[in-house]
Amino acid sequence: MSGVRVLVGTRKGAFILTSDKKRKKWKVSGPHFAGWEIYHIQGSAVNPNRLYASQSTGWFGQIIQRSDDGGETWEPVGKDFNYEGDPGTHMFFDGTQHPWEFKRVWLLAPSLTEADTVYAGVEDAALFKSTDGGQTWHELAGLREVKGHLWQPGAGGMCLHTIVQDPSNPKRMFIAISAAGAFRTEDGGETWSPINQGLKSPYELPDAEAEVGHCVHNIAMHPSRPNVLFMQKHWDVMRSDDSGNMWYEVSGNLPSDFGFPIAIHAHEPETIYVVPIKSDSEHFPPDGKLRVYRSRTGGNDWEALTKGLPQEDCYVNILRSAMAVDTLDSCGIYFGTTGGQVYVSSDSGDSWMPIVSNLPAVLSVEVQTLK
Amino acid sequence: MIRVVLPYHLQNLARTGREVEISVEGEPTLRSVLEALELKYPVLRGTIRDQVTGQRRDFIRFFACGQDWSLEPWETPIPAAVLEGREPFRVVGAMSGG
Secondary structure (H helix, E strand, C coil): CCEEEEEEEECCEEEEEEECCCCCCCEEEEEECCCCEEEEEEECCCCCCCEEEEEEECCCEEEEEEECCCCCCCEECCCCCCCCCCCCEEECCCCCEEECCCCEEEEEEECCCCCCCEEEEEECCEEEEECCCCCCCEECHHHHHCCHHHCCCECCECEEEEEEECCCCCCCEEEEEECCEEEEECCCCCCCEECCCCCCCCCCCCCCCCCCCCCEEEEEECCCCCCCEEEEECECEEEECCCCCCCEECCCCCCCCECCCEEECCCCCCCEEECCECCCCCCCCHHHCCCEEEECCCCCCCEEECCCCCCCCCCCCCCCECEEECCCCCCCEEEECCCCCEEEECCCCCCCEEEECCCCCEEEEEEEEEC | CEEEECCHHHHHHHCCCCEEEECCCCCCEHHHHHHHHHHHCHHHCCCCECCCCCCECCCEEEEECCEECCCCCCCCECCHHHHCCCCCEEEEECCCCC
16 A cells, blocks of 8 residues: 555554545554553564564563564564673662663664664663564663663653664664663664763753763654754753764743654654643643644744644643654654544644544554555 | 463463463472463463563462462462362452552
């Protein structure tokens, strides 16, 4: 089929939403893995019919599912996420050191170039890699050597939730951890550097400009400009023009610079999207108005996008992995809410419509543009 | 044959019915019953016992013959009624959450 396939992870299962290029009429498939939490479901850029899903519950632990037919059928694959060597300890809420313990997979990132390679970001924070389609996993343990003993869990857990691959250089990746910050590898994950200069966290850290410890919520990169990164931090929307060596704030006129996801227009690298949330204490849109904000200038100057979105009594949240874009013309923007709505804009954000309105709380949204 | 009743989500995961049958090599204990279950249905490995620590997951319970066996040592022999197939060994997802 040509069109789009939207992969939605929720608190109670996965849903697959499909449409043609007009993106007006939708077919809803699901729930897949009904009753399980699906933190993330993502397709391979190399083989779009290969999908991976992270399936878990507090009762039965972690399962990884793989589909090779675009989500029609699924098979469980490997789920042994064993930390390399003695995993050691990290900072805990009470200030003591706490052993590293695997809890769940937050994110699955299929390689942009290798069909059977996929990365997994997990809690407690670590990065795993599989080169056999998810059957076996090994940790890229060099990451935790970057002051891992100082990392500590945020309210959602100490999770590696963001993986950004450089399409121009398969050896270069960026990841983000709550609450440790952002990190970069230049050698395929063997060694890592913290890339947190310019981030300021005066309300969260005793040293506001610490090398690690920042609560990064999400990072986005446009494939045509891999040295430019945009970040939604706990507070502050940030930008780097040098692959994360230095960040500067581009929050500008946003009503709140707290939020979770950040996304970039598929065809306009300077057009970015965020969904402001009132504060870290009140995880819902300011004034009960669900507004996506768009900047066409790479930040600082933002406009509210409201057409088709509820503008009163709206108190949902939009989680960090719950916004994505397609590559059609005009670019489609998608996001899911903790209230179970998935919205689409097929005109780069000018207007919105709900695809579905009553799903379980949405944890993640990914989009595949199918030829 | 030992009859094992699985919770709903593990039935779906292992693509079984409510009840499965397993046979145990050697002395039938709590440990050997679970090992035999995981051997027959590898997808269940890690869902009942943590695959790293080997410990029972927090929200899993084992019931048989009207008793809770969850806190018994792994080497505890299973009851004769279970071994003879007159009673099932029940793996239960504990009541938790809302």
